[in-house]
Each structure stands twice: as C-alpha cells, then as structure tokens.
Amino acid sequence: MKLSLNWLKEYVDIEMSAHELGELLTMLGLEVEEIQPFGQGLEDIAVARLLSVRPHPRADRLSVCLVDAGGGKEVQVVCGAPNLEEGALVPLALNGVRLPGGRVVEKTEIRGESSEGMLLAEDEMGLTDDHTGIMLLPGDLVPGRPLSSSLPLSDWVLDVEITPNRPDCASVLGIAREIAAATGKDLRKPEIELREEGPGVEELTSVTIEDPKGCPRYAAGIIQGVKLGPSPFWLRCRLHVCGIRSINNVVDVTNYVLLETGQPLHAFDYHRLRDNRIVVKRAAQGEVFTTLDGQPRTLSRETLMICDAERSVALAGIMGGLNSEIFAGTEDVLLESAFFDPVTIRRGAKNLGLSTEASYRFERGVDIQGVVYALRRAMMIIQSLAGGRVARGVVDVYPNPWAPPEIELSVHKTNQILGTSFSTDRMTGYLRALEMDVIPMDRDVLKVVPPSFRVDVTRDVDLMEELARLDGYDNIPVTYPSIRPGEEGEPPELILRDRIRSLMTGFGFTEIITYSFISAESADILGAAKNSPLRSIVPLLNPLSVEHSVMRTSLIPGLMATLKANILHDERDLKLFEWGKVFFRKEGEQLPEEKLALAALMTGPYRTKQWYNQERLVDFYDIKGAMEALLEALGITGCVFERSGGAPGYDPEASAEVLYSGSVVGRVGRVSSRVMEAYDLKGSDAFLFDLDVEVLKGILPETRRFRPFAKFPPVLRDISIIVNRQTESSRIMDIIKREGGHLVESVQVFDLYQGEKVAPTEKSLAFRVCYRSETETLDGSEVNQLHEAIIRKIRQETGGRLKEG
Numbered sequence: 001m002k003l004s005l006n007w008l009k010e011y012v013d014i015e016m017s018a019h020e021l022g023e024l025l026t027m028l029g030l031e032v033e034e035i036q037p038f039g040q041g042l043e044d045i046a047v048a049r050l051l052s053v054r055p056h057p058r059a060d061r062l063s064v065c066l067v068d069a070g071g072g073k074e075v076q077v078v079c080g081a082p083n084l085e086e087g088a089l090v091p092l093a094l095n096g097v098r099l100p101g102g103r104v105v106e107k108t109e110i111r112g113e114s115s116e117g118m119l120l121a122e123d124e125m126g127l128t129d130d131h132t133g134i135m136l137l138p139g140d141l142v143p144g145r146p147l148s149s150s151l152p153l154s155d156w157v158l159d160v161e162i163t164p165n166r167p168d169c170a171s172v173l174g175i176a177r178e179i180a181a182a183t184g185k186d187l188r189k190p191e192i193e194l195r196e197e198g199p200g201v202e203e204l205t206s207v208t209i210e211d212p213k214g215c216p217r218y219a220a221g222i223i224q225g226v227k228l229g230p231s232p233f234w235l236r237c238r239l240h241v242c243g244i245r246s247i248n249n250v251v252d253v254t255n256y257v258l259l260e261t262g263q264p265l266h267a268f269d270y271h272r273l274r275d276n277r278i279v280v281k282r283a284a285q286g287e288v289f290t291t292l293d294g295q296p297r298t299l300s301r302e303t304l305m306i307c308d309a310e311r312s313v314a315l316a317g318i319m320g321g322l323n324s325e326i327f328a329g330t331e332d333v334l335l336e337s338a339f340f341d342p343v344t345i346r347r348g349a350k351n352l353g354l355s356t357e358a359s360y361r362f363e364r365g366v367d368i369q370g371v372v373y374a375l376r377r378a379m380m381i382i383q384s385l386a387g388g389r390v391a392r393g394v395v396d397v398y399p400n401p402w403a404p405p406e407i408e409l410s411v412h413k414t415n416q417i418l419g420t421s422f423s424t425d426r427m428t429g430y431l432r433a434l435e436m437d438v439i440p441m442d443r444d445v446l447k448v449v450p451p452s453f454r455v456d457v458t459r460d461v462d463l464m465e466e467l468a469r470l471d472g473y474d475n476i477p478v479t480y481p482s483i484r485p486g487e488e489g490e491p492p493e494l495i496l497r498d499r500i501r502s503l504m505t506g507f508g509f510t511e512i513i514t515y516s517f518i519s520a521e522s523a524d525i526l527g528a529a530k531n532s533p534l535r536s537i538v539p540l541l542n543p544l545s546v547e548h549s550v551m552r553t554s555l556i557p558g559l560m561a562t563l564k565a566n567i568l569h570d571e572r573d574l575k576l577f578e579w580g581k582v583f584f585r586k587e588g589e590q591l592p593e594e595k596l597a598l599a600a601l602m603t604g605p606y607r608t609k610q611w612y613n614q615e616r617l618v619d620f621y622d623i624k625g626a627m628e629a630l631l632e633a634l635g636i637t638g639c640v641f642e643r644s645g646g647a648p649g650y651d652p653e654a655s656a657e658v659l660y661s662g663s664v665v666g667r668v669g670r671v672s673s674r675v676m677e678a679y680d681l682k683g684s685d686a687f688l689f690d691l692d693v694e695v696l697k698g699i700l701p702e703t704r705r706f707r708p709f710a711k712f713p714p715v716l717r718d719i720s721i722i723v724n725r726q727t728e729s730s731r732i733m734d735i736i737k738r739e740g741g742h743l744v745e746s747v748q749v750f751d752l753y754q755g756e757k758v759a760p761t762e763k764s765l766a767f768r769v770c771y772r773s774e775t776e777t778l779d780g781s782e783v784n785q786l787h788e789a790i791i792r793k794i795r796q797e798t799g800g801r802l803k804e805g
Helices: 005-009 018-027 172-183 233-241 249-261 342-352 357-364 368-386 411-418 424-433 460-471 492-506 522-526 556-568 620-633 673-678 693-699 729-743 780-798
Strands: 002-004 031-038 046-055 063-070 073-079 089-094 108-110 113-115 117-119 155-161 207-209 217-224 265-269 278-282 288-290 296-298 304-307 312-315 333-339 395-397 407-410 437-440 445-449 574-584 593-603 605-607 640-643 650-660 663-671 686-692 715-724 744-753 762-771
Touching: 002 005, 002 172, 002 233, 005 155, 005 172, 018 031, 018 155, 018 172, 063 089, 063 117, 073 089, 073 113, 073 117, 172 249, 172 424, 207 217, 207 395, 217 278, 217 368, 233 249, 249 265, 249 357, 249 368, 265 312, 265 368, 278 333, 304 342, 333 368, 342 357, 407 411, 407 460, 411 424, 411 460, 424 437, 424 445, 424 460, 492 574, 492 593, 492 620, 492 693, 522 556, 522 673, 556 574, 556 593, 556 686, 593 620, 593 693, 620 650, 620 663, 620 686, 650 686, 663 693, 686 693, 715 729, 715 780, 729 744, 729 762, 729 780, 762 780
Parallel strands: 207 278
Antiparallel strands: 002 155, 031 155, 046 063, 046 089, 063 073, 089 117, 108 113, 217 333, 217 395, 265 333, 278 304, 288 296, 304 312, 407 445, 437 445, 574 593, 593 686, 640 650, 650 663, 663 686, 715 762, 744 762
C-alpha cells in the first residue's frame, strides 16, 4: 500500500525523516519496501501570471500568451491548453529548465511565433495524471516565486507491505495509529462536522438484510442536490500518490475515505435504485450481472449481492454495477458503508477472478464499529466539495452488535515467554497506546479488551506479540533455552546425505531440488516395461497440473526437466545432482513405499576450447568416473560395471548396471535418444547415473581405516595384449589382481587400439601394473617371474597374444 508522508503528518506528529520512519515501521512489523520522493525537483519551475491570451495566427488550436514571469520580466509562450484565461496563475518553465520526467525546456519558434518557455500541466510535473489543461494555481501566489516554495508539494511516498493479519493498517489512519503508539505521540482523528439539512433518511430509503451472516452491518446515507465535477488538486494528488485514478468529486471522496480509514464505501445514483431502497441477499445461481468495468459476469449462490427492489446493483464488497453508477446527470447520491463477512467476500471474489481495493480490505476484515464514522466522514467531504443537502441521520441495520473479546494476560507468563522483565505498568501503557482497554485484575493478571479494528487480537499470545513489537524486537535480550542433548545420534541417512552433498559439490556438481510430483506419462517417456516398478505410481487427488499429477518413481524426469529449462536459457555446460525420495504404490496399503535415491546428470563441454587445447564434450567415461569417485570416497570398493540391455531412460548401447556382490546398486550411461527427443532436446547428448540409496546404506563400511603410506618403492610393468573385441578389460584386470595377489597394488588401462593394424574382430589393450610389497623392496627378477606368469594366465584364459608377437 502506498501512502503519503505529508498525509500521515496530518494525524500524528512525525519528527523523523522518511527513511527513519521506514525503519521504524519495518521494526513494527510493517515492512516498507520502497521510499520514493514525490513533488521534488520543481525548484526551477516558477509561478507566472497570464497577462494576455490571443489565438495563434497560423494554428487553430494554439494560443499565444504573454506571461508575467516575476521581477518585471515578461515572456511570450505558445501553448495549446484549452483552459487559458487572462489573469490566471500557472506554473512556468523557462529555457533550460529540466522537468521531473527528464525533458529539458528549450526556447523555440512554433509556426512563426516565438515561445520562450512552457506552461505546465499537472502530469508534466509528476503531480497527477491529468493532462486536460495547464495547472491553475491559487490566486494568492506571487509571480516569480518558485513553485516548490509556494505550494506544499514536496513529499515522500512509502510503499508498505501489509500482512494479511493486519487489516487495520491498510489505511493512513491505521499506519498513523501505529506511529503514535511507537513514538508516544497523540493520534489526531478527523472530527466530523456534518450539516444535516435534508429530510429524515428513513423517509427516503430503507435497508433490508436477508443474509445477516454475509452482511452483519449495513449503513446508508443520502445527499441530495450534489454537483458533480472534477475534484480539487489536493484530492486528486493524494489519490494519484496512492495509485488511484481520479473520476469525479463524489467517487473520489469514497476512495479517499477508503484510503484514510480503511473502510470501503460505494456511491449509488439514488434515482437509479428501483423503489429507492437496498436489499442485501445472495445472487441467483447462473445470474448474469454487468459490473462497472462493463464486463458481464455469471454469478453463483456463493456471491453476496446488493440489490434494489427489483434487481442486483452491486457485487457486495467487490465492485459496483453499471446500472446504478454515478454519471454526469447524477444529483442525489445514496452512500453505502457496510461490514461484509470476510470469507463470503473472499469466496465471491475468487470465483469471479476479481480483486479490488474494496475486496482486499473486506477479505481481511474491516472495523465493524467504524462503519458509520466512515460514512459520515465521506458525506462531510462530499458536502464540502459537491454541495448538496445531507439527509438527517443514517440508516444503520445492525442485527447482532459486536461484542468485544475479553482476554486475560499474565504478566509473569508474558515475561517468561518473551524473555523480558516488563512491569505491569509498562505493559498497561503499551496496550493502552494501542487503544486497548486494560483493567488490572490482580498483581499478575490484566483483563484486556482489544478495539474492534484489531480483528487479529483474540488470545493472550497476540497481546504478547504486541508488547514485543512496541518495545522493539531488537530490545528483547538474547537468551538460549536449556536443551539436553539427545541420546540418539543423527540418523544414518542424514549423515550419508551430507557426505554425498559435500562430495558431489566437490566434484563440480550443482544440487537441484525438484517437485516430488511428475507427469503420469513419465514412465512411458523413459520406456519402462509394463511390469517395471516405475509404473507403480501414486496418483494425486488434487494435482497442481497434468505435469504434476503423480508421485515420482524416479529422479530422472526432474533432472531432464531441469536440463530442458537450462538449455532453453542457453545454459549448456551442466553438472546436476539431486538427492530425494521416490514413491511406489503398495497394493493393499494406503500409504506408498518411500525410498531414498540419488541421481546425477552431465552434459555440454567437459573442457572448453582454449589456446592450448581443443574443446571436448562430456562422454560416458566422465559420468562413470564421477560415479566411481563417489563410491570410492564413500569407502565402497569391489563394484562391478556390467553392460545392460538398457534400463529405463538409458541408451542400451552406452549404459551399464553397477553391481555389488550380485546386487544392483545403480545404473550409469547415456540418456536414450527417445528421452532426449521427448524433452525437445534432439541433437544433444546427456549422461546420467542413479543410485539406490537404500542398497547403498547396506554396503557402506561401518569404519574406514587409515592406510599407511608406502615405505618401499613400486615396480611398474606394462602389458600390451591383443584380444577379441568382446573381451572386457575388467576380466583381464581381475586375472592380474588374482594371479598377482597382495603384490599387485593397482592396475590401470592406459591404451585401447582398434584399427587397421589388428583384425576387425580384435582390439589391443595396454595395462600398467604397479607391484609393491609392504614388507620389503621387491627384487627385479622376482617381479619379472610373477609378471610372466600373469601374462601366460591372461593368454590361457582369453586366447589373447602379446602385441609384440
């Protein structure tokens, strides 16, 4: 909500700057999002008097004005405004003056007539949005004086975020009340001086409430003989500051009082109401009603309506109707001020897709006791601006008057919860500053009666919050509760999760968190078999959308959706991972089976092109290496990678299952082209792995032992052997480790050749074997004998031959 600092100062003395006030309001729980200057930068714009106005000899819509710029200086200005009158005072910007919008005024010639400046409209100075003519100034100003010192235009606009539980602050008076309570100043509520010179209001109209639950209170007043016209500048300016467009003097007053008091009002043309009376009731199912914006709207029984004797004339608490609006011929006005049930208004506004300044306040709850005050305040201002006779009294239908809650507040309990040492007198002072009635019951208990506008205060803890606010949250001493450490340690899965997160981010991956809901078609996209666990989906009763209609059975759809979103934003170098739960339907069970899972994805360049190297794209071995590094860092050794027929989502030609003691731990490989195409990623490659965390937890070593650094030097030997292409390198490595026993420290594949120098059915593999003893330095001849024995065993079991022969 936007409001003017100058407007606030009319109700409470403010001795601090706008930014200091913003800090105070924020600490009170009313966050000030923005503070903007208003009406500033007008120092070079002067007050001027129109000495003469004559038609432009060569332009029908222009006038040539002789202007008294003050100090005996007269200038000629060409202007096209329609409201130019000799003797009028107007704002003048001379050559070289920069206007608030950034435009610089220049001396120019317009169709043969010299123009030495510019006469300004209100919108050209940023004061309102009115451009119908130049701004006419009060007649008692002095020509030549700066406009900024002649009128109180300089102001600050505060944009305050109002929380849903504080509807009392959705008004200038409400914010002023908070400032007065926090600073100890007095709140000056506007006095009402209303001349009631018309007939009794009961003679002119009546109000019937058929739905007292939807409308607990309805008040109406009548003004006869009003003269519609534009509002004065001060009113239009204040509405403009708050973001409301000026319409006419009657409607503008209803908006002004809404902003001032927080009470929405509505003005009806009295003679357009059939039988000149009001009936409050529910809409008929399927009724079509045209609102002020000209839109026909189909209603339901959920919508509360304001009607006359024959038809609907307004959506209660939301928007008026086109059939009863104030128009140019309006003379008599019926003014509405009511309290509508917040739930009823919220439901009606939501069903219609409408949100207005009125519904915003009614949905949160307005002051039921302030209904008549706001009505009389509006009639007083309308009478002063538009004339007319105010009917005596108001119609006030109030079937069940509001009864204030009585709350008992314990001083000791309050201090115990807040960690403060407030005295009874101090608490009483704070609460009374908020216009609450406080009655001491005994030394410890206070009986507190909150005012009607504080709809959020219903319990003792609400009062404690008010005490903390007014004293200042930053003044509450920091205390720590005494907490006994739990006897049980942290759950193993949380320890594992944090460890994996640390490792994956260390490998350069970025963690993502996606919805636990996916599309029901995800299993089809991944190519899951009919009996695949991925099809054991749990549908949602009330899904957010078709794309989020079932619980996820795999983390892969979330990774792929994230990949697609990044590619669309031209982010292609990606390393992503997610830790989360997957859900599987259990037959005969109400709740699904939940399992922890981990998945990671790589795509794009592994190494970008530099002056010293060429670009290389991510491949299968990069994602496999990341998975191996993760397992090794977790202390899991002995995993075997075996080719698979292609798990759901994976390319069968470039994927493998990860086995440990015969159990599947996870999968790794390239994303299938079918999946890439389904996510509109055709032409790109992506690689991923996924791990079953539940299986992983079962094979984690309980302890990790430190392995001492080697004391004796290694002996390195290479083996280059030609084998059948179907022979896997892991098979040969197993032979080397088996035959070499404890002396083989490590085996690495350092070369693979498939080409013209070997048969099409063969390949050449080169291994580097590291021999080392933990107890002595190995003898070269001993190593050579063992190395030859290993080669013979490889040739015997694989049918391979040494590359040299």
